Amino acid sequence: MQDHIFSDIPVQYKNIADATSKLSFNMASDLHTGSLLKTLVASKQSGRILELGTGSGLATSWILKGMDKNAKLITVENNPLLLEIAKQQLDDTRIDFVLADGYEWLQNYAGEKFDLIFADAMPGKYDLFEETLSLLKTSGFYIIDDMLPQPNWPDGHAQGVEDFIILLEKRKDLTLTKLNWSTGLIIATKIHKKFSR
Numbered sequence: 001m002q003d004h005i006f007s008d009i010p011v012q013y014k015n016i017a018d019a020t021s022k023l024s025f026n027m028a029s030d031l032h033t034g035s036l037l038k039t040l041v042a043s044k045q046s047g048r049i050l051e052l053g054t055g056s057g058l059a060t061s062w063i064l065k066g067m068d069k070n071a072k073l074i075t076v077e078n079n080p081l082l083l084e085i086a087k088q089q090l091d092d093t094r095i096d097f098v099l100a101d102g103y104e105w106l107q108n109y110a111g112e113k114f115d116l117i118f119a120d121a122m123p124g125k126y127d128l129f130e131e132t133l134s135l136l137k138t139s140g141f142y143i144i145d146d147m148l149p150q151p152n153w154p155d156g157h158a159q160g161v162e163d164f165i166i167l168l169e170k171r172k173d174l175t176l177t178k179l180n181w182s183t184g185l186i187i188a189t190k191i192h193k194k195f196s197r
């Protein structure tokens with residue numbers, strides 16, 4: 001099996017990547033993560049999806065590819081330049097592009113809960129984790145990448161990552177799998193209270 005060969009890259013992906021390469025953006029999600037997101041999103045019929053940290057929309061394009069016609073995505077980004085690329089390339093009524101600070105958005109969101117959350121920014125992952133998990137439906141997926149050492153990690157981040165993994169593993173309302181693949185992924189599923197460990 002050749003896992004670096006992708007037969008189904010979203011049509012918008014190349015344009016997004018080209019536009020992104022003109023900016024000094026070094027935090028883009030990779031193809032493996034995108035492909036996994038597409039497949040997990042496709043498991044959620046009429047799914048409600050949340051992405052925290054749109055960037056320029058690389059992962060968003062994969063998420064969109066996994067969505068059925070009734071699915072909805074909210075994607076939150078605080079950098080208008082990056083978000084504009086995503087908006088232009090992924091013009092689709094199923095996507096709500098939100099230009100906002102993720103910290104504020106998470107603390108003010110009062111809408112329907114989500115079937116899948118891709119937390120790809122500090123808010124939703126290392127910060128406001130409890131608030132974020134409260135927005136996930138039972139049986140919903142919580143997905144994070146960049147859990148293996150990355151060249152752009154600031155000093156001290158590695159310890160924060162280790163601490164966060166311990167926190168995730170201790171949660172009784174989550175069951176999770178760690179993947180030493182791509183940039184280091186964790187897929188967690190929220191368990192029904194009745195069945196929590």
Ligand SMILES: C[S@@+](CC[C@H](N)C(=O)[O-])C[C@H]1O[C@@H](n2cnc3c(N)ncnc32)[C@H](O)[C@@H]1O
Binds near residue numbers: 059076120
């Ligand atoms: C790891 S990158 C996301 C990559 C993106 N998912 C992709 O597919 O390329 C993290 C993103 O979060 C954004 N971000 C950082 N702090 C934020 C905040 N407080 N609120 C919203 N977005 C934030 C950054 O601008 C950056 O685009």
